[in-house]
Amino acid sequence: MLRRAIALGVVLCSLQAAAQPSDDESRRRGDAEREMFRKVVEIPTVAGRGEMPRLVQLLSAEFRKAGIKDITVKTHGDTQSMIVRWPATQRSGRKPILLLAHMDVVEARRADWVRDPFTFREDDGYYWGRGTSDNKAGVVAIVSSLGRLRASGFEPTRDIVVLFTGDEETQGDGARLASTEWRPLIDAEYALNSDAGGGSVYKDGRVEGFYVQVAEKTYADFRLTTTNRGGHSSAPRADNAIYQLAAALKSLEEYRFTPMLNDASRAYFESVASKDQGAWGDIVKAWLDDPTNLEKADLVELNDPGYTRTRCVATQVTGGHAPNALPQRAEANVNCRIFPGVKTEAVLEELRSIAGKEVAVELADGGQGAEPSPLREDVTSAYRNAVGRKFPDAAVVPSMSAGATDAIYIRAAGIPTYGVGGLWGYLGEPLGAHGLNERIGVQAFHDQIDIWEAMLRELAR
Numbered sequence: 001m002l003r004r005a006i007a008l009g010v011v012l013c014s015l016q017a018a019a020q021p022s023d024d025e026s027r028r029r030g031d032a033e034r035e036m037f038r039k040v041v042e043i044p045t046v047a048g049r050g051e052m053p054r055l056v057q058l059l060s061a062e063f064r065k066a067g068i069k070d071i072t073v074k075t076h077g078d079t080q081s082m083i084v085r086w087p088a089t090q091r092s093g094r095k096p097i098l099l100l101a102h103m104d105v106v107e108a109r110r111a112d113w114v115r116d117p118f119t120f121r122e123d124d125g126y127y128w129g130r131g132t133s134d135n136k137a138g139v140v141a142i143v144s145s146l147g148r149l150r151a152s153g154f155e156p157t158r159d160i161v162v163l164f165t166g167d168e169e170t171q172g173d174g175a176r177l178a179s180t181e182w183r184p185l186i187d188a189e190y191a192l193n194s195d196a197g198g199g200s201v202y203k204d205g206r207v208e209g210f211y212v213q214v215a216e217k218t219y220a221d222f223r224l225t226t227t228n229r230g231g232h233s234s235a236p237r238a239d240n241a242i243y244q245l246a247a248a249l250k251s252l253e254e255y256r257f258t259p260m261l262n263d264a265s266r267a268y269f270e271s272v273a274s275k276d277q278g279a280w281g282d283i284v285k286a287w288l289d290d291p292t293n294l295e296k297a298d299l300v301e302l303n304d305p306g307y308t309r310t311r312c313v314a315t316q317v318t319g320g321h322a323p324n325a326l327p328q329r330a331e332a333n334v335n336c337r338i339f340p341g342v343k344t345e346a347v348l349e350e351l352r353s354i355a356g357k358e359v360a361v362e363l364a365d366g367g368q369g370a371e372p373s374p375l376r377e378d379v380t381s382a383y384r385n386a387v388g389r390k391f392p393d394a395a396v397v398p399s400m401s402a403g404a405t406d407a408i409y410i411r412a413a414g415i416p417t418y419g420v421g422g423l424w425g426y427l428g429e430p431l432g433a434h435g436l437n438e439r440i441g442v443q444a445f446h447d448q449i450d451i452w453e454a455m456l457r458e459l460a461r
């Protein structure tokens, strides 16, 4: 996922010119990378469709073509993940670098989209199709940048390991197993995640920033249940499973978890406050000056939800068994995105006290969290240098994601993980990740491959 919703507006001539192929060779290479992207997007790797082996075969063939032959395919559940190793030519003794992307995509229905989500097309300065922004551009960037490095005769002094998972959007088992059972295959000094980070550009061409994602909120689902002896609906009583559940959800709606800052979110918001001279910058600055103030944090949440604190929201509800009976049971799912470092158990206790003693609260799914990864100057500066070739004045800023990626498992396993996806887009114009009419800027797609290539050249030399 990109850090912020972005998309095409007016592409400035200077930006276009910066990445136009300068000779036949780079034009041919760009065409080949676009063609790989087309093929990758057109395989509908949605959970349950059984298409993952086709994509794994295609990518394995691309790696082999590049001369990278140490490929392990893992079948788990009804999908596959792959681990690929490019061994060091001259060993420096440093541990490997792990590169992350996921090959699966969120469901997309033909009837809901303007065009077929699994027919790749270029239009209006964009590449369109499910997975173009999340995360197949990242998959293609990793394969292509390694291919370019090999073709140029680059000799890494440490192993470069690739983990492409097959169920990031659903089970997360690929990353979970990689961090446990398959750990010897993926062990690394740190990981670079293509599914996070990236740049936000104003429509006038100024860069808001490129983000190094060092933290993710913890995903957790909680089940709230009320039960009751029920009875005939002609004889209502004060005790009622649906009303009790509704009251608990109403309390949750009104509740505010304590606002918090960590190094990543502080750096991100300070960068926003310093760049935005308008109302948004003022709102952020007011909160930074008084970070425990609930009302000021609320204003920030209104504009950019999810970054000031733990957030929990009711997402599903069921209850009752007949239209003419007092309900015996009502249930709600409450989805929480927990601030990094806050224990899931502590949120469970907080929800119990919000819901009251008539309501049973239990953890239903998730809850695996990780501390933020400590910033590394080598990674940050390699990313800054790589981005700087396209956007010379871009600030590189640490950030936290409100959503979760495979990185949560890799971080929790003690491998510091940095979201340094090279994709960029325009502020305020959505790319449709997980939603409708997903797309990525044509220039952004090709730029990110250059960024990965330059970054890896610096970090693995």
Ligand SMILES: [Zn+2]
Residues within 6 Å of the ligand: 001, 102, 134, 135, 168, 195, 405
């Ligand atoms: Zn993703």
